[in-house]
Amino acid sequence: MSNPFFKNQGPILISEILKSLKINFDGIDLNQKVIDIKDLYNAKDNHITFFHSAKYNAIAKCTNASFCITTESLKNELPKNCIPLIVDNVLVSVSKLTAKFYPESIDDNFDDTVIDITETKFADTVKFGKNILIGKNVSIGSNCSIGHNTIIEKNIIIGENCSIGSNVIIRNSIIKNNVRILDNCIIGKHGFGFFPIKDKNLRYPHVGIVLIEDNCEIGCGATIDRGSMSDTIIGKNTYLDNQIHIAHNVKIGENSIIAGQVGIAGSSVIGNNVKIGGQAGISGHLKIGNNVEIGGGSGVIRDIPDDTKVMGYPAKNIREFLRDNK
Amino acid sequence: MSNPFFKNQGPILISEILKSLKINFDGIDLNQKVIDIKDLYNAKDNHITFFHSAKYNAIAKCTNASFCITTESLKNELPKNCIPLIVDNVLVSVSKLTAKFYPESIDDNFDDTVIDITETKFADTVKFGKNILIGKNVSIGSNCSIGHNTIIEKNIIIGENCSIGSNVIIRNSIIKNNVRILDNCIIGKHGFGFFPIKDKNLRYPHVGIVLIEDNCEIGCGATIDRGSMSDTIIGKNTYLDNQIHIAHNVKIGENSIIAGQVGIAGSSVIGNNVKIGGQAGISGHLKIGNNVEIGGGSGVIRDIPDDTKVMGYPAKNIREFLRDNK
């Protein structure tokens, strides 16, 4: 599926890519065109990908990409069809190149295509409050309600029977059916991803989206950031309480319940039927299994297997926690 | 007092109630009318109530309700005047029946009765900013100030000398005198109460209100949820800092001070002259005494008696905490 939110500026000549990455390369057809930048798994012929950690060796061996930004030490893992482009810092190079393909993904200014809902076709099909702004090319299903001062930015897709509160801002997101988003939520802004550089950090482009599946409820004042290269996903019938922060690339399963003021750091994956108590925090890049219960106030810094109850900081088995704190 | 926020659809025929709860019952006048649903303590003649835990035996024995949704094992605690209606899950049945009496309490969409303040009588009596929306039947005392983009929903009562900030949303709430509510607060939405059901949770109706007593200050970005069957109350001269979350049914006493990012879970009761440090969390259904001090970052998971200083996670006596962490 082509990304509905960020226009791909490709194809880009490989000569231009090499130049922007400051790579000298002989024995290559410089007029070759690169269509898109994708991760190792999703890249196809005439795409460029990246490979920065031995953790991904198995996927790297099978990539269909024509080019891969990588390092001297990893390049031999790539298949013959994929030409390695050697750089000092893979992720910085990827960041620069992604911004070249998707310049809109780094900017994140307000949407200047919005008009008042009363001037749109939704004036007849949506129940709406005052001062609502709708971007171009938005789609909203039947039987939806949108509160006052809410902003639905361009290309957003909202399903049927959804209720969007007041003062909500939604961008770069797809909302399925029967979803309720409460007041003051900000859904789909770029994640907190950048490369620290003295005096002027380098922002990382975020070309992912936020996907909210059927029957979810998102509490007041939530911030759900969109993904960088993959998507941020809230699974079916998952409920979030107030003031929750979900960082970029997080995936939450179905039928989960997350209490107030919880924070989930970037790229963590949460299973189905998970219960998380108020103010708990989950570090980045973790895997939380199915049917897990995390006590309020916990700080989770390690993966948690299925069917486990944990509590504490750092979170440990709840029996152990209660025994240690009698 | 009749609830000013949710219209009671009663009286409802007992035959209809039995049908909706899927109860077969012989030897009862099916044309009897039930006026309202209330808790054991507040229910009167021709009301229906509920009783789901032996904890409430003493109150149950004295209820004035005519009917009570309860279980086989509890029914014998009820007085003769009260007919027990036996169900599998008391709270789910109560939820369904409350929604029948108060259908508006479950919906929580934006208030579509609002108009711009310049078109209301408050244009002459209130100091106001731009783009302010006021619902029908709102009452605002003398010498009040309301900031830009704020929404005061229908039936709200605000006392004298109050200052409401910008981007504030108030619904289902009563605000007394000399109260200051800062920017971006959301006061009075439904609580995070529902019954987890695979694929589609059952929302719990919230017919309570938020009551903010004289001289309070509510910091920026606070969320204070209204009660389910009882009210959420902030006592006189209590000050809340920024980004605080107060869940449904919480009651906070007078002259208390609550620092930034604190969260208080549902139905906990906080005493007078209580000080709570930043980011502390208090679990649900707890009783925190008078003159208690809770250190910043604490996680309180047990009741705290009067005149106690605690800190830690789980919170313990502060002397013990400091000794253990020298």
Place this chain on the structure above:
Amino acid sequence: MSNPFFKNQGPILISEILKSLKINFDGIDLNQKVIDIKDLYNAKDNHITFFHSAKYNAIAKCTNASFCITTESLKNELPKNCIPLIVDNVLVSVSKLTAKFYPESIDDNFDDTVIDITETKFADTVKFGKNILIGKNVSIGSNCSIGHNTIIEKNIIIGENCSIGSNVIIRNSIIKNNVRILDNCIIGKHGFGFFPIKDKNLRYPHVGIVLIEDNCEIGCGATIDRGSMSDTIIGKNTYLDNQIHIAHNVKIGENSIIAGQVGIAGSSVIGNNVKIGGQAGISGHLKIGNNVEIGGGSGVIRDIPDDTKVMGYPAKNIREFLRDNK
């Protein structure tokens, strides 16, 4: 520099000051005029200052103030040029007197000078969304962008190349160049400072500002309170994630990175190149050195020297934390 945000009502006759502080004083020229109230360090001739703790003995000895609100036990530290005014509670007296010099600093109602941006000179020089309100005497540099429903209050100074999101409120602040402030931030409201008094607390005036230096990013829903007597400062190229609370008088250095939901209590000073993980909390009046790393969820209750990694609650050396929690 004269404060651009709060008009000084001075000079005030010393006779009037003595009367308002309920001080009887003989042998003084009651017609003497006091120009301003400042801290010990910044006060000059014909200024009044205050001195409430032996911690400040060294600075007190050198103050240039003509008058000083202080206590019997501290007064002998003051130089001859400075007349001590003895009170029971120094800070309460300072609070009352500051409110006399700067009455606007205690009120904090919405700015009633704002008009729609389309009616201002910025209609031609700024890229702007809908429903934006701009106060009088605002300055905005070239190449800036302001999102929908945002409020820029009077006297605000914004540099070049800044991007301000939607639903933002900025007051009493100076924003330098290349700063990005995301949606729903509230910058520059008064801090959570007051004197607890039964039934009616005494609010502390906040005459400081918020200063955000070049190249900063402030995440969604941040609250950054202005200083009381000094300023709240975010140093160059420091990035804040979503839902962060920065209390009054906090100073953060350059090139620091602060993850989501962090809270920093009043008057703490954070160094350069500091990294703070998500949901960490830092108590008030602490000094965090340069190049410090604070793990997510930590509760910092003591100063941290340069070049240290800490984690835990209370935060300790990270090696110790990991060893204790194997």
